[in-house]
Amino acid sequence: MNGNGAPPRAGDANSGSAASARTRLERGRGALGPALELVHTGRAPTRAVLTAELGVTRATAGAVAAELEALGLIRVDSRPGAGGAQGRPSHRLAIDENGPVALAAQVHPDGFRAALVGLGGRIVATAPGKLTVSEDPAQVLGAVVGAGAGLLAETGRRCIGAGLAVPSAVAEPDGTALNPLHLAWPAGSPVRAIFERCVKDAGIDGPALAGNDVNLAALAEHRHGAGRGAQHLLCVATGHRGVGGALVLDGRLHSGSSGLALEVGHLTVNPEGRACHCGGRGCLDVEADPLAFLTAAGRTPGPEVSLLQQARDLLRDGYGEPPVRAAAEELIDRLGLGLAGLVNILNPDRIILGGLHRELLYADPERLRAVVADRSLWGRSGGVPILPCTLDHNSLVGAAELAWQPVLDDPLGTLGTAA
Template sequence: MTHTRTRLERGRNALGPALELVHTGRAPTRSVLTTELGVTRATAGAVATELQTLGLITVDSRPSAAPGSQGRPSHRLAIADDGPVVLAAQVHADGFRAALVGLGGRIVATAPGCMTVDADPAQVLGEVVAAGTALLRDSGRRCVGAGLAVPSAVAEPEGTALNPLHVAWPAGAPVRAIFNRCLADAGLDVTGFCGNDVNLAALAEHRHGAGRAAAHLLCVATGHRGVGGALVLDGRLHTGSDGLALEVGHLTVDPQGRPCHCGGRGCLDVETDPLALLDAAGRTPDPEASPLDQANEVVRAAYAPDATARDTAARAAVATVIDRLGLGLAGLVNILNPDRIILGGLHRRLLEADPARLRAVVEERSLWGRSGTIPILACTLDHNSLVGAAELAWQPVLDDPLAARGEWDLIVVDTPPSRSALDFLDA
């Protein structure tokens, strides 16, 4: 009996790790799940069945065999298409966007982005939740959590926005508390979480995108304004003692450069963001349009086959900003020694436009350039900060799927109410 009880406990303890393996695409079959978990085939089967009963994954017990393969193929595991979702939202300098995101980082639905951000965070987050609630009503999906990405360092665990430099919110705004109050006012009985937008983008890319399998992942990105950075170590975000780690936007790359919002001068934040590129190219920003879209258009025009003289000047501006970015990345590499760098937003476009130039600057100005090469890749996920915000909301489910069963009031099918698939390991 002692041995059987141990098997049962192992099965229940394996639910969270098993769900995370399927969630991140690392266990596409029951055979792989068995190996990754280090359990018996029977336990892996019971775990997969329980996750299916919870409505989180699907198990295909009769998958088609690949041409030329021998033996019966292993059961296929996939995220349930009609499973629960979380409400995810991102606030940035020029607006916000709300979405419904399922397991696997799948964006189920999005609301059109709003281009106004009120100075009162309660007003903005109320609109965010209203947009998300409308998506839930239209989809008919069950919501099990909520996550929010904001353009500020976020103190942990309080969830206060410490330095929202690019939105007019007061420093120290209790964003997480406001978010949860808005969710409750909208009748959503879920817990809301919040985090820095670039941190969450890095988390999403590490689990579902260009950062998969990296042990020490450095992410640097610029969105509508400003520059952010994030570091993922052994699958976990490194946020420092108070949530302020990796404020790479305030790394100086030109001591004689532009004044920065932080009080310094020549920071990445003001030397390599969209407004910096527009300024270097001699373009006056259109206040009615997104700075990121305008900067991306400068990059596109600069490298177009039919580039004009004006576009040639833009190409010189792009090269200047690439060199500044390369200097910043080289300094970060010397300090952090990552095994992969991923770039998002405008930085992704700069890498795609002239990868050789950027990599050459980083190699020349960093110690590892003399002994090896660290991959510099473009982020691959659309709306990766939204997906990262969803990861915050999914984490409690990944930690303990069985506890979530009671919270969601799921109807358990094909199994007596008093027992789960794992209980049959006692037999």
């Protein structure tokens, strides 16, 4: 009998099966974003793991995976993969290598670069870096967006949006570069609005967002690199000039009330030290960046390559020379003092270091860890793991994460109904 008490009609069983499938899909659509983020961050390599992580039935997880595959975001490999529940084989889940990309742009004192970045933090293509940065933000951002548009034209990839990394605190909600100290840009430059206009003028669809370069590096490392799995992740890094920091709490950047948190470069680590651009003296920004290292080692920077690359090369090739080793030890001690103060305040469960700081950690890991342990309250009770960043171009990958976030939040709403 059917629901009206009448005998069942031919086709009712098929109708009920279709309705059941629709119900599973509707139930699963709310899980599309969480499911995509699990695959994006490498935490759901199979459909069985996806089922367990989402807390849904196998049928619902299958419907969710099929929907994401239809959107061109992931691939579902039906060949047996890792063991599923109760030993059953499960389908593999992977990012669709031919799927859409985000345009990522980075500006720093020694140049700028554009890239296309897919899901999973994979860099698909990069444009050659430029070594000159104009005093006009609109000119620079127009050039870097133009380079990105060229990559899109060459590859024919669909673009879901654009993200920009800049060496400045980016104040919210207006998206202004509050203190681009190492660029010749005016303080308060409306970088997000300029970037949005450049992206629109280039005919690129999707949102255009901007953030601080070290914040974005930390976000990328937390999702795809050395910070994966940390709950309270502190990232400290040298850019091409200066020192920046970022904190990721439970997967989200801690940016403060208006985007200005964790300006760690302006911690004083040497009260009698170098004058800082901020008006202070002995800040980490000028005591532990590439220029500080080159100066301490008695080297005059050249114009051929970036300061960061010159410092890296000197540390790698000249560490056996007494002046270079002494300069490295001086920077390690300054950096350690800064990290110890941050450990006392923030109590992170992991610290990751980028830029020149990563190379200093490689050069003498025991010295740096000893300084942090000796000067921090919590370091003495067991220490905080200090690890090198592992991603190449992590600020670019992080800039792409800004653009990918709306898709991760709502795949259907941003990309449309799957075919």
